[in-house]
Every structure is written in C-alpha cells, then in structure tokens.
Amino acid sequence: xxxxxDPQALVEGALxxxxxxxxRLISMVERGGDSAHAAIAKLYPHTGxxxxxxxxxxxxxxKSTLTDKLISRIRKDDVEVGVLAxxxxxxxxxxxxxxxxxxxxxxxxxxxxxxxxxATRGHLGGLSLATPQAVRVLDAAGKPWVLIETVGxxxxxxxxxxxxxxxxxxxxxxxxxxxxxAKAGLLEIADLFVVNKADRDGAxxxxxxxxxMLDLSLDSDWRxxxxxxxxxxxxxxxxxxxxxxxxxAFLESDGRLAARRTKRIREELRAIVVASLxxxxxxxxxxxxxxxxxxxxxxxxxxxxxxxxxxxxxxxx
Amino acid sequence: xxxxxDPQALVEGALxxxxxxxxRLISMVERGGDSAHAAIAKLYPHTGxxxxxxxxxxxxxxKSTLTDKLISRIRKDDVEVGVLAxxxxxxxxxxxxxxxxxxxxxxxxxxxxxxxxxATRGHLGGLSLATPQAVRVLDAAGKPWVLIETVGxxxxxxxxxxxxxxxxxxxxxxxxxxxxxAKAGLLEIADLFVVNKADRDGAxxxxxxxxxMLDLSLDSDWRxxxxxxxxxxxxxxxxxxxxxxxxxAFLESDGRLAARRTKRIREELRAIVVASLxxxxxxxxxxxxxxxxxxxxxxxxxxxxxxxxxxxxxxxx
Numbered sequence: 149x150x151x152x153x154d155p156q157a158l159v160e161g162a163l164x165x166x167x168x169x170x171x172r173l174i175s176m177v178e179r180g181g182d183s184a185h186a187a188i189a190k191l192y193p194h195t196g197x198x199x200x201x202x203x204x205x206x207x208x209x210x211k212s213t214l215t216d217k218l219i220s221r222i223r224k225d226d227v228e229v230g231v232l233a234x235x236x237x238x239x240x241x242x243x244x245x246x247x248x249x250x251x252x253x254x255x256x257x258x259x260x261x262x263x264x265x266x267a268t269r270g271h272l273g274g275l276s277l278a279t280p281q282a283v284r285v286l287d288a289a290g291k292p293w294v295l296i297e298t299v300g301x302x303x304x305x306x307x308x309x310x311x312x313x314x315x316x317x318x319x320x321x322x323x324x325x326x327x328x329x330a331k332a333g334l335l336e337i338a339d340l341f342v343v344n345k346a347d348r349d350g351a352x353x354x355x356x357x358x359x360x361m362l363d364l365s366l367d368s369d370w371r372x373x374x375x376x377x378x379x380x381x382x383x384x385x386x387x388x389x390x391x392x393x394x395x396x397a398f399l400e401s402d403g404r405l406a407a408r409r410t411k412r413i414r415e416e417l418r419a420i421v422v423a424s425l426x427x428x429x430x431x432x433x434x435x436x437x438x439x440x441x442x443x444x445x446x447x448x449x450x451x452x453x454x455x456x457x458x459x460x461x462x463x464x465x
Numbered sequence: 466x467x468x469x470x471d472p473q474a475l476v477e478g479a480l481x482x483x484x485x486x487x488x489r490l491i492s493m494v495e496r497g498g499d500s501a502h503a504a505i506a507k508l509y510p511h512t513g514x515x516x517x518x519x520x521x522x523x524x525x526x527x528k529s530t531l532t533d534k535l536i537s538r539i540r541k542d543d544v545e546v547g548v549l550a551x552x553x554x555x556x557x558x559x560x561x562x563x564x565x566x567x568x569x570x571x572x573x574x575x576x577x578x579x580x581x582x583x584a585t586r587g588h589l590g591g592l593s594l595a596t597p598q599a600v601r602v603l604d605a606a607g608k609p610w611v612l613i614e615t616v617g618x619x620x621x622x623x624x625x626x627x628x629x630x631x632x633x634x635x636x637x638x639x640x641x642x643x644x645x646x647a648k649a650g651l652l653e654i655a656d657l658f659v660v661n662k663a664d665r666d667g668a669x670x671x672x673x674x675x676x677x678m679l680d681l682s683l684d685s686d687w688r689x690x691x692x693x694x695x696x697x698x699x700x701x702x703x704x705x706x707x708x709x710x711x712x713x714a715f716l717e718s719d720g721r722l723a724a725r726r727t728k729r730i731r732e733e734l735r736a737i738v739v740a741s742l743x744x745x746x747x748x749x750x751x752x753x754x755x756x757x758x759x760x761x762x763x764x765x766x767x768x769x770x771x772x773x774x775x776x777x778x779x780x781x782x
Binding site: 185188189192193195196280409410413414416417418420421422424425426428429432433438441442445446448451452453454455456457459460 | 502505506509510512513597726727730731733734735737738739741742743745746749750755758759762763765768769770771772773774776777
C-alpha cells in the first residue's frame with residue numbers, strides 16, 4: 149500500500165478502522181499545525197461515542213502492567229480499545245518506547261487493540277492540546293473505550309489524566325504513598341483509587357489512609373471507591389472494571405457526563421486560544437518595530453509599559 | 466503628614482528620597498495596573514544609575530544574614546543601598562515578614578538603607594514584572610546599589626536574581642550542595658559563588674566541586690570567583706565586596722554592562738507583552754460569543770480549532 153499523507157484519505161482510512169491511517173493521524177495531531185487542523189475538522193462530526201479512562205500515579209506504581217491487564221479485561225467483553233501512553237519527558241513517540249513494545253507483544257495479534265505513545269514535541273501546551281485530538285482520532289475510528297495512561301505525575305500528565313471521563317489514581321502499599329498522591333494534586337482528580345501491588349505489606353493501611361483523606365476532603369456526591377489489584381498476577385480486575393462501569397453509570401445519570409464534557413470543551417477552547425496568543429506574541433516580539441521600541445526604552449525616551457502597549461495596539465488593531 | 470496616593474506627588478517624594486513615598490510606590494508596582502504605569506512613566510527618565518546585585522541560593526544557605534552583612538559593608542563606604550527581598554510564596558509583603566523585621570533592627574536607624582519585601586499578588590508573572598519596576602523606584606530615589614535577595618530558588622526567584630547586573634549564588638559546605646545548585650539551574654546565572662558558613666567541615670571540598678563544575682561548563686570570558694564567608698561572624702565581606710566590584714568593573718569594560726542591560730530590557734518587554742496577551746485571553750474567554758462557540762463545538766457543528774480561530778479573529782481584528 150502506498151503511504152498517504154492526504155488528510156481526506158487518512159480520515160477515510162481511520163473511519164474504517166484502518167490502523168496505518170489512525171497512526172498517521174495521531175502523528176499529525178502530535179505535530180499540530182494546519183494539516184492536523186484540517187484532518188480533525190473532517191473527523192470531528194464522527195466523534196462523541198468514546199468513553200475515556202485516565203490512569204495516573206507515581207512512576208513505579210505499576211501503571212503499565214495495570215493498563216495491560218485492564219485492556220485484557222475490556223477485550224473479554226469483545227469491545228475494542230484504544231490506548232494513549234502520555235510521556236512528556238520522552239524524546240520518542242510513535243510507539244518507539246520500551247513500554248509499548250512490551251505491551252504490544254501481549255496484544256500484538258489483537259486487531260481490537262490500538263496502543264500508541266505520545267511524547268512532547270517541545271511546543272508549549274503540546275501534549276495537553278494534542279491528547280484530546282488523538283482521542284478524537286481513536287473515537288472516530290470506532291474505539292468505544294480509550295485509556296489514557298501517564299508515565300509520571302508531572303503537571304501536564306495530571307492535567308491530561310484528569311480530563312478523562314473516569315480518572316484512576318494508582319498508589320502502592322507503604323507509608324506515605326497516599327500522602328504523596330495528595331501532595332501531587334491527585335486527590336482532586338481521582339474518581340477511583342487503585343492500590344496496586346496489594347499483596348505487599350501495608351495495603352490495608354494505605355486503603356485506610358486514603359479513606360481518611362477522603363473523609364477530610366470530600367465535597368462532591370461521588371466518593372471514589374478504592375480497589376485493590378495485583379496487576380502482575382492479574383488479580384482484582386473484575387472489581388476494577390466493575391468500579392469503572394459504576395462510575396460511568398453514575399456520570400451518565402442526571403446529565404453529569406454531559407456537564408463534565410461541556411466543561412472540558414470550554415477548557416480546551418481556552419487552552420487553544422492561549423496557545424495561539426503565545427504564538428502571536430512571538431511575532432510581535434521580533435522584527436524592526438520591536439527593535440526600535442526596545443532601543444527607545446533603553447534610551448529612556450519611553451517607559452517599558454508604554455512601549456509594550458504601543459507594540460500591542462499597533463499590531464493587534 | 467497626610468497620606469497621598471497621587472502618583473505625581475509620590476514620584477516627587479521618591480525623587481527627593483522620601484521613605485514613605487518610596488514604600489507606597491513599591492506597593493503600587495507590586496499591585497500593577499494603571500496607576501503603577503503612570504507613576505513609573507514619570508520616574509523612568511530619572512533611572513539608570515543604580516547597580517543591582519542578585520543574591521540567591523537554597524533556603525537555609527544564610528542569604529538573609531549575608532545580605533545583612535553586605536549592607537553593612539556597603540554602608541562603610543557611605544553610599545546608600547536599597548534591598549528587595551523576593552518571596553513568591555509569602556502571602557505577606559510590605560515589610561511584614563519576620564526576616565525583614567530582624568534585619569530592620571540592624572539598620573533601623575540608618576536612613577541610607579531601604580529594605581523591602583516583595584511577595585506575589587497571585588497574578589501571572591507578577592513578581593517578574595514588578596521587581597524591575599521596584600528597582601526603578603529605588604534607582605530614581607537615589608540608591609546607587611540595589612540588592613535583590615530571593616528567599617528560595619523557585620523558577621521566579623532564579624529568573625529575578627539572574628537578571629541583576631551581578632548575581633551571587635550562595636551555597637554551603639557539604640556533600641552535594643554544589644551539585645544541587647547546578648541542578649536548580651544556578652550555575653548558569655552565577656557571576657560569583659559564595660560558600661557561606663565556610664567555617665564548617667567540607668568548605669574546601671565544596672569550593673573544589675564548584676571549580677570542577679566551572680571547568681566542565683564554562684563557556685564565557687568571565688570565570689565566576691568563589692568567595693568564602695561566615696556571615697554570622699561577618700567574615701569574608703571585604704573579599705566579597707572586592708569580588709562584586711571586580712565583576713562590575715569587568716562588565717563596565719568593553720560595553721558588557723550595556724549589552725546585558727539591552728538584553729534585559731528586551732526580555733522585560735517580551736514579558737509585559739505576554740502578560741498583556743494573557744489578560745486579553747481572559748476577555749476572549751468569557752461572554753456570550755465564547756458561550757455560543759463552545760456550545761457549537763459541543764454540538765459538533767464546529768471543531769475546536771476552528772472555533773478558537775473564529776474567537777481570535779473576530780476579537781483581535
């Protein structure tokens with residue numbers, strides 16, 4: 149098959165579930181720019197069916213293995229699943245990282261699973277803007293479930309995971325792990341806690357710590373359940389899947405899911421506008437006019453605020 | 466004396482070195498907004514004489530005591546000095562924090578010293594934008610030296626300290642302290658290293674570590690000297706002051722100081738423009754037009770990128 153980068157052809161390919169087209173479209177939205185915009189504009193009317201699950205927690209908590217076993221559980225019901233592994237720090241993407249390859253082996257022959265890593269391209273807000281677009285590609289391609297797994301708990305990753313329909317926060321047994329999660333800002337975004345490696349000492353204490361923190365801080369009508377898993381042995385995944393489905397059912401009652409998605413759309417629009425303004429700032433801040441004004445400020449002919457004002461008004465009006 | 470908040474009167478007061486006017490003008494630039502802009506526009510032609518010294522390093526390195534003793538050394542030469550203590554995390558400002566009071570006692574009766582804390586007002590880029598303005602107030606008020614001391618080594622503090630004419634990085638003896646400084650990004654901004662508490666074990670090793678890192682990383686024609694002090698006992702301050710004067714003399718030769726200040730003015734203009742664009746984003750992202758577009762995106766009548774574009778083009782053109 150000839151490789152195509154024509155947005156229309158790629159969109160048609162993706163809509164029929166064709167894997168190479170899905171992969172190329174995700175690369176496209178990762179890069180951003182006009183062709184990504186054109187492709188998403190075509191895809192967008194075909195989206196809205198996928199349900200997203202965010203999976204976050206400290207490095208080493210076993211998120212990859214957990215995601216892997218969750219994929220297996222979802223596939224038992226014979227529904228398709230897309231997976232995005234978000235790694236802002238990785239210079240690699242497109243399935244090049246080790247974790248992907250390992251997991252790909254488990255699901256390599258399963259055409260109902262599409263796994264993909266996303267790394268930063270170095271541009272501001274890159275992953276925060278690209279992730280919802282990548283979800284749309286998988287959504288339009290007919291994946292009813294999309295898992296968004298983060299590699300670490302950086303600001304971007306928390307943001308991305310927190311914007312899923314259901315967000316899982318993974319912790320491990322051990323003193324202080326629950327406190328660390330709270331400090332990292334994970335308490336606020338958790339719809340569900342997973343105590344993974346629950347066959348280790350301290351699992352009961354960690355559950356108790358989490359319950360205690362929920363007692364202290366809870367102010368919504370959903371109390372995040374706490375599920376124990378041993379991902380390496382595949383234990384606890386019926387319970388985890390049930391808990392995810394319960395949260396989904398909760399959100400789908402009383403228009404909560406719709407309200408959550410409305411909020412998310414508004415936040416995404418904000419983020420795109422801010423990123424565009426940043427780009428525009430780059431244009432304002434180069435060229436002859438800027439040089440002249442900077443020189444005038446240096447010569448004390450004009451103060452910095454007035455110079456900035458003139459820069460803004462002349463270029464934006 | 467009646468309290469005045471008239472910018473013109475405050476500027477005249479500050480120009481004649483009147484303390485209450487200086488304090489009120491600094492509060493004004495801390496808050497930002499139109500009156501600060503008006504006041505600085507009036508002050509600005511009277512600035513350009515002050516030389517700034519940034520003092521940064523990890524919490525507990527003894528920066529406050531060091532600053533205190535450096536003030537005393539400068540005052541020996543009977544020149545006036547202004548001091549700004551930058552504390553992004555403090556909810557207090559205007560001289561309310563403990564450190565200020567302690568130091569104020571040492572210099573309380575000395576009218577040649579003006580000490581002031583600056584805290585964040587919670588707005589984006591607040592301290593980065595307000596600090597150069599506060600320096601201008603002290604500059605116009607006739608302080609030939611302005612010390613800018615940071616409380617910690619957060620991103621804002623490193624930025625603020627790094628934009629002084631001469632930047633001091635304070636470390637302590639002890640394994641790893643030099644490495645921590647490097648990790649925090651302090652190596653790049655240091656014009657001068659101070660190993661404070663140099664009467665403790667490991668001072669020689671810390672000096673050696675710093676020399677080694679300088680050997681590895683140095684790519685400019687100024688090699689930061691390393692000065693040992695024991696601030697609590699006032700030891701090493703002749704050497705420190707000499708080192709500061711040497712760096713100043715170095716910068717003043719061959720137009721280096723002018724070049725550094727040109728670069729700084731350009732960076733400040735950039736920062737003001739970016740902050741203004743952020744404010745403008747706030748306007749774009751509220752109101753009826755935004756609500757309508759967000760609803761259209763939700764209804765999948767328009768994709769997010771196109772909606773953002775329409776928002777930007779209609780409001781900015």
